[in-house]
Amino acid sequence: MERESMEFDVLVVGGGPAGLAAAIRLKQLAEAKGSELSVCLIEKGAEIGAHILSGAVIDPRSLNELIPDWKDKGAPLTTAVTEDQVLFLSETGVRRVPPALTPDCFENHGNYIVRLGNLVKWLGEQAEAAGIEVYPGFAAAEILYDESGAVKGVATGDMGLNRDGTPGPHHQPGMELHAKYTLFAEGCRGHLGKQLEAKYKLREGVDPQTYGIGIKELWEVKPEQHRPGLVVHTAGWPMDNRTYGGGFIYHLEDNLVALGFVVGLNYENPHLSPFDEMQRWKTHAEVRKHIEGGKRLAYGARAIATGNIQSLPRLIFPGGGLIGDDAGFLNAARIKGTHTAIKSGMLAAEAAFDALAANRQRDALTAYPAAFRDSWLYAELHKYRNFKPLMKKGLWMGSFLFGMDQMLFRGKAPWTLHNSSDHDKLKPASECPKIDYPKPDGVLTFDRLSSVFLSNTNHEEEQPCHLQLKDPSVAIAVNLAKYDAPEQRYCPAGVYEIVREESxxxxxxxxxxxxxxxxxxxxxxxxxxxWVVPQGGEGPIYQGM
Incomplete structure (x- = not known):
């Protein structure tokens, strides 16, 4: 069936902080100039905020720029940070870092603890009120190009396909969305962003991106345990000295505590399970005291880009640009990406608006990377650019060297260290010790399937699998034979399973x-x-995570 099409001035792919900020900024500029501008934003989640997951402590700097009266408009930033703690854990003990020795990236005075899904939902309401066409439940499945090779938009995925990809009885073809400029804000490791990087060689001359996985739970705790505004970050146990990892505990409003654990995906031992490390971390006395006797309400996980400036791709291509974590703007040292995503979206929107005002379309938005280079966003990322490379040197050495980088050089050391890819760091399973994870008790620690249940995840089973194997034989011949099938452990949702059969x-x-x-x-x-998108509207539905 032939696909219908719609035309817009600007199309935004992704309804997270970056995409919504870009759309809102475009409408603000159009209103200020008294001009008409059609802006469309599509989001693969069932609703705006459904797929959003973050810690999250937010620096309001860019929100102040985007919507200065956000307090009057009811933005859900209600819990100001009141205290910071940075802890180094051993298996049985804890050392607190004195404030005088704590790098400023861990200082959160003036920041807010938020449920990012709620903030994004509020931003979606502001976008709709501004006249932006917001369409949740529509997954961008294909990039569309014009005859010159420029991006002219995207096509949403077909609905109602059978497992083999043929149209089912309720098949509905996707829709083509065309635009003069398209901004991609899919979040970390966007599947269309990957394709754009390859087609336009956006990663030539830059370091590979490096990543972590963040696993998060939301708990309701006893009133006597609750300390609104408390921010705790931990390093050390249960990670060994060679493996990057750390935890966070954020006390929100209403007796809620968000806690989670981040593991760098450059780890070497294929027996390691980030999910089980997070569960084990909760058993430490310094962690469990925050949640013991409480109730776990929600669960989720998300990869995060941690490579900083040296791993940013070129941001633009004919017809659009990459914004937010689709490019990798997260500041790993500060454990913050919302304010950076919002700012990147604003910068790209301003470049696109100026281009349209000059009657240009589908060219390279060169003003966007130029504005980024001159912005506080660049200065902030540049200051902390050596964090992840230094932390790869081990917990104690990395912490010492990063402290020197920040306190002695103030982030202005005359060198920039480099990143390397994560996927090729695993050692053969036979060379690594197995890890004996304790069984979950169902009270403080849990298994994967009961956790996935709390994420409200749903996929229609009779559709093409959105997890594609380029060569199915590799899963057994290489991954199982050499690495003991690590996908069984690095997946936090129990997606991958080795089934033993007679054959x-x-x-x-x-x-x-x-x-x-x-x-x-x-x-x-x-x-x-x-990883490619399933049908629109599927996946988790996080409740204000």
């Missing part, structure tokens, strides 16, 4: 469990797994 082992993909974290697309040692 031999096979990899079973339980795609209905997928919470769209993208870890498999990143960490697979042979880069054999390709």
């Amino acid at each position: 031999g082992p096979r990899l079973q993909i339980n795609a209905q469990n997928c919470i769209h974290c993208k870890t498999c697309d990143i960490k697979d040692p042979t880069q054999n797994i390709n």
